[in-house]
Amino acid sequence: MAVAEPSPSLFARPLGAVEHNPTALKVILGGKLRELRVAAGLDPSHVDSKLGFSRSKTSRIELGRHGCKPSDAAALLGLYGVDDDVQVTEFMRLLEQSRRPDWWRSYSDVLSDFFAPLVALEGAASTIRTYEPFYVPGLLQTPAYTRAVVQSGPGHLLAHEVHRRVELRQERQRQLDNGDGPRLWALIDESVLMRIVGGERVMRAQLEHLVAMMQRPRVTLQIAPLDVTASVGVGTGLTYLRFAPGDLKDAVYIEHLTDSTFTQKPRIVEQYRDMLDRLGACALTPRHSLETIRERLARL
Missing domain, CATH: 3.30.870 (Endonuclease; Chain A)
Structure with a gap:
């Protein structure tokens, strides 16, 4: 019986020390959501409309200027077609890290x-x-x-x-x-x-x-x-x-x-x-x- 290939990570490389920096994680996660949105061929305003977000909320999340709620992240990943359990779990784990207070x-x-x-x-x-x-x-x-x-x-x-x-x-x-x-x-x-x-x-x-x-x-x-x-x-x-x-x-x-x-x-x-x-x-x-x-x- 063939062994299933592990799911590829959403990220280009292991984040290492960056995982201990909530501000950096917010920027990285926001940039990844922007990358996924562009790949899905969607405009920020269309995403706001589809998910019932307030105006420019998607853009603010992508800039990493404030935290992203887990429920919002789940909705965005679903809209962008990210349904692999391993990838979703990885993203949500990093999201939780990003919500910790900076030193x-x-x-x-x-x-x-x-x-x-x-x-x-x-x-x-x-x-x-x-x-x-x-x-x-x-x-x-x-x-x-x-x-x-x-x-x-x-x-x-x-x-x-x-x-x-x-x-x-x-x-x-x-x-x-x-x-x-x-x-x-x-x-x-x-x-x-x-x-x-x-x-x-x-x-x-x-x-x-x-x-x-x-x-x-x-x-x-x-x-x-x-x-x-x-x-x-x-x-x-x-x-x-x-x-x-x-x-x-x-x-x-x-x-x-x-x-x-x-x-x-x-x-x-x-x-x-x-x-x-x-x-x-x-x-x-x-x-x-x-x-x-x-x-x-x-x-x-």
């Missing part, structure tokens, strides 16, 4: 709306690439350095607000400790090493921390000399999130003075990826960057 929600009191998209998705990335022109990247900061940066910002923050922001940054850093967590490739403007943040003692401890982090196999750090950053012209801090090939598009987060841009539009993402590639090619190698940091330490 960072508990920091909503100190987390700016414009910063939330980066914090929400960075833990699901396979690689985080970042360039910082003014400060050590947040994922590499010591608590004392973070405190000094936060206190130097605009507005007057209460002591508990400063503490909460330092705590949030430490929680973000813990994602790098996970075995399947993201790799970090950081490019730092040379001027960052010269800028004394929090006093010499804090700065010394921060540079020593960078030296220690550079020993990690999943962390790459390069110093970009002043003439390099002047010629490449990045001009602002940015973070590029690269996700494993599959169901989540790469993203870029670009910092501005009082807000930011977070986008997954391929054309824009590609432009900034190219900029980081050019900057990395011109920056000091990791070995020479380590020597530069140690030389700066010796002068403090």
Whole structure:
């Protein structure tokens, strides 16, 4: 008697660490529903009408901006012809995962709306690439350095607000400790090493921390000399999130003075990826960057 072939997964690859990130799962599941709808030859408005949804509900679900109820997901899968028990069970299991609270929600009191998209998705990335022109990247900061940066910002923050922001940054850093967590490739403007943040003692401890982090196999750090950053012209801090090939598009987060841009539009993402590639090619190698940091330490 022939053994039945296992049902193919609805997803391009095992989701791995992404399953622990509810925000990423919402985006992936929404994108999968959109893919199924397009394959079924249906327009979002037609789906809304057929299933009795409110106007634009299908589009909102596909964008992953809010959770999808199990009953709505079951109706959508049925309409799109997904009736394989294994595939439906897989989708509903991931949907249940996506409805869990994100860890960072508990920091909503100190987390700016414009910063939330980066914090929400960075833990699901396979690689985080970042360039910082003014400060050590947040994922590499010591608590004392973070405190000094936060206190130097605009507005007057209460002591508990400063503490909460330092705590949030430490929680973000813990994602790098996970075995399947993201790799970090950081490019730092040379001027960052010269800028004394929090006093010499804090700065010394921060540079020593960078030296220690550079020993990690999943962390790459390069110093970009002043003439390099002047010629490449990045001009602002940015973070590029690269996700494993599959169901989540790469993203870029670009910092501005009082807000930011977070986008997954391929054309824009590609432009900034190219900029980081050019900057990395011109920056000091990791070995020479380590020597530069140690030389700066010796002068403090």
